[in-house]
Amino acid sequence: MKLVLIRHGQSDWNLENRFTGWTDVDLTEKGADDAKQAGRILKQNGYTFDMAYTSYLKRAIKTLYYVLDEMDELWLPVHKSWKLNERHYGALQGLDKAKTAEEHGEEQVHQWRRSFDVAPPLLETSDERFPANDRKYSELSKDELPAGESLKGTIERVIPYWHETIVPELENDQKIVIAAHGNSLRALVKYLDNISDQDITDVNIPTGVPLVYELDNDLNPVTSYYLRDEESSN
Numbered sequence: 001m002k003l004v005l006i007r008h009g010q011s012d013w014n015l016e017n018r019f020t021g022w023t024d025v026d027l028t029e030k031g032a033d034d035a036k037q038a039g040r041i042l043k044q045n046g047y048t049f050d051m052a053y054t055s056y057l058k059r060a061i062k063t064l065y066y067v068l069d070e071m072d073e074l075w076l077p078v079h080k081s082w083k084l085n086e087r088h089y090g091a092l093q094g095l096d097k098a099k100t101a102e103e104h105g106e107e108q109v110h111q112w113r114r115s116f117d118v119a120p121p122l123l124e125t126s127d128e129r130f131p132a133n134d135r136k137y138s139e140l141s142k143d144e145l146p147a148g149e150s151l152k153g154t155i156e157r158v159i160p161y162w163h164e165t166i167v168p169e170l171e172n173d174q175k176i177v178i179a180a181h182g183n184s185l186r187a188l189v190k191y192l193d194n195i196s197d198q199d200i201t202d203v204n205i206p207t208g209v210p211l212v213y214e215l216d217n218d219l220n221p222v223t224s225y226y227l228r229d230e231e232s233s234n
């Protein structure tokens, strides 16, 4: 059985090189085109889906929309969850990545961006960026509201969601696409491919390119690969 993961297309803050996290920025025009192209490639390769999953953030929601539109599958049930959101980038959200590296050093920024368990500086709960101040997250309990997450913290919400919500559908032979984010997908890929805490540092997932997992009956990956347009350099 095949599972398709897709990181959203280029966002405004991917382009501006700013720490994004839970900030609900839009896709750029290129990002929308990336998503449409991903949908076309999936269609050309004969993919169809039964269900779709995405986050509460518009860059992933719109990516999924454009993918399904190209595939003429907009009718599919779409399940949204904050548990598929990008890793919360705490007090770094909104800052310029290059300027932050000048200020704190490349190594520190690399730790914040790619390490397994180093969390970014946390937000004060009074900060407008704290999720309790956004009605999207009114369903979250106090213990669930992140003020900043490491990849480890992201895994602690993504993997339970995988087991509780997505796995039962895969076991029911449902063909699934998940449109999410660089780090929520790194969390899932780390789990599926059993990547060590050390080696996950080198894993980067490109924007707007379908990542296909072929799974055996126990949902262990047999192989995985990106579906790219042969003429594109993406």
Ligand SMILES: O=C(O)[C@@H](CO)OP(=O)(O)O
Pocket (backbone or CB within 6 Å): 014, 018, 019, 020, 021, 022, 086, 089, 113, 182, 183
């Ligand atoms: O800013 C972010 O939220 C993420 C994804 O764009 O960036 P990074 O590459 O640092 O994980």
